Amino acid sequence: xxxxxxxxxxATPADTAIHSGAGRITQLRMRPLSLTERDLVAPSTSLAxxxxxxxxxxxxxxxxxxxxxxxxxxxxxxxxxRTLGGRALRAQLDGYLARIVERDFPEQGQVVRRPQVLxxxxxxxxxxxxxxxxxDKILDAASASTSARPAKTTTMTYRDVLSQLWLLEPVPxxxxxxxxxxxxGQAPKHQLADPALAARLxxxxxxxxxxxxxxxxDIPRDGSLxxxxxxxxxxxxxxxxxxxxxxxxxxxxxxxxDHEVDLIVERDDGRxxxxxxxxxxxxxxxxxxxxxxxxxxxxxxLLDKVVITAGTDAYRRPDGVAVVPAAxxxx
Numbered sequence: 001x002x003x004x005x006x007x008x009x010x011a012t013p014a015d016t017a018i019h020s021g022a023g024r025i026t027q028l029r030m031r032p033l034s035l036t037e038r039d040l041v042a043p044s045t046s047l048a049x050x051x052x053x054x055x056x057x058x059x060x061x062x063x064x065x066x067x068x069x070x071x072x073x074x075x076x077x078x079x080x081x082r083t084l085g086g087r088a089l090r091a092q093l094d095g096y097l098a099r100i101v102e103r104d105f106p107e108q109g110q111v112v113r114r115p116q117v118l119x120x121x122x123x124x125x126x127x128x129x130x131x132x133x134x135x136d137k138i139l140d141a142a143s144a145s146t147s148a149r150p151a152k153t154t155t156m157t158y159r160d161v162l163s164q165l166w167l168l169e170p171v172p173x174x175x176x177x178x179x180x181x182x183x184x185g186q187a188p189k190h191q192l193a194d195p196a197l198a199a200r201l202x203x204x205x206x207x208x209x210x211x212x213x214x215x216x217x218d219i220p221r222d223g224s225l226x227x228x229x230x231x232x233x234x235x236x237x238x239x240x241x242x243x244x245x246x247x248x249x250x251x252x253x254x255x256x257x258d259h260e261v262d263l264i265v266e267r268d269d270g271r272x273x274x275x276x277x278x279x280x281x282x283x284x285x286x287x288x289x290x291x292x293x294x295x296x297x298x299x300x301x302l303l304d305k306v307v308i309t310a311g312t313d314a315y316r317r318p319d320g321v322a323v324v325p326a327a328x329x330x331x
Contacts, residue, residue, distance in 0.1 A: 032077025032194045034237035036330040040064055043330025045314055047241040050273050051265065053303040060314040064327040066279065069310050070206045073229045076196030077236065093200040100167060108161050117150050121158055125190060126198035127219040130228035132187040132253060141217035169193050171235060174250035174264045181297050189251045195232035231262060231277040234308050234326050238263055238275065241331040259290050273303045281311020288321050
């Protein structure tokens with residue numbers, strides 16, 4: 001009978017002969033807990049409804065504020081880890097990262113001769129969260145913190161293995177299929193599987209993030225590190241909701257950087273939901289200008305325009321943009 005067994009795992013050993021599972025096993029990506037699954041507050045806005053294109057009424061209020069979201073970034077979405085606190089939580093996250101290097105890499109047929117170099121590259125990648133920073137610049141930033149500069153081919157191996165281990169989950173650039181948009185960049189937007197891992201690699205605390213500080217290698221970004229990790233948190237949740245709705249998640253950025261949209265959720269028919277992620281609870285005209293540009297470019301291919309915030313109230317602006325606190329968005 002189909003569906004009788006659930007098989008879970010994070011990697012396939014490189015030297016083990018196994019059946020592919022073709023025609024017998026359906027593969028699903030299992031991610032850390034979304035904000036809805038963390039049971040912070042009952043969501044009042046459904047991604048499924050936003051994907052209908054009917055532009056539903058948006059309402060609701062949330063008690064979750066920026067300090068709560070900061071705590072969720074650091075606490076992680078790993079069920080067995082997030083219940084811990086303080087030193088125990090940090091030790092578990094450190095142990096998770098250490099096992100990636102010491103055990104999972106060798107199981108993939110890759111021996112890490114200089115673990116400190118891999119750790120430096122991972123920290124640089126974490127610092128690049130929610131950006132499209134080139135891999136060359138990530139390598140430069142990693143090399144600044146260690147005396148041994150790895151070869152570019154070595155870091156590409158890092159990237160490939162870490163992706164196979166589900167630790168890296170970059171957001172691909174959107175390739176539109178039904179309109180005439182041009183000059184779109186294809187560089188991925190960098191994300192780790194859980195922003196808590198990024199925060200741990202960078203050694204930042206809640207106080208550091210809320211004070212506007214950063215940590216780790218120097219990677220240029222628009223806005224604060226907290227803003228970048230908040231986008232990582234929202235992206236993680238939206239990927240869970242999108243998968244439940246058989247949709248895919250991308251980002252949009254023109255080659256010149258003149259226009260960008262944080263997240264594009266695409267249905268099978270090519271119609272899309274455009275999402276910006278902002279810390280500001282009341283987005284201004286600047287926060288929605290790229291959404292208006294996209295709507296002008298693709299017309300009715302755009303299902304809806306949304307700004308996800310760290311605020312408390314959900315509503316629609318007079319220009320039709322839905323403003324939704326992150327905790328109030330559900331599948």
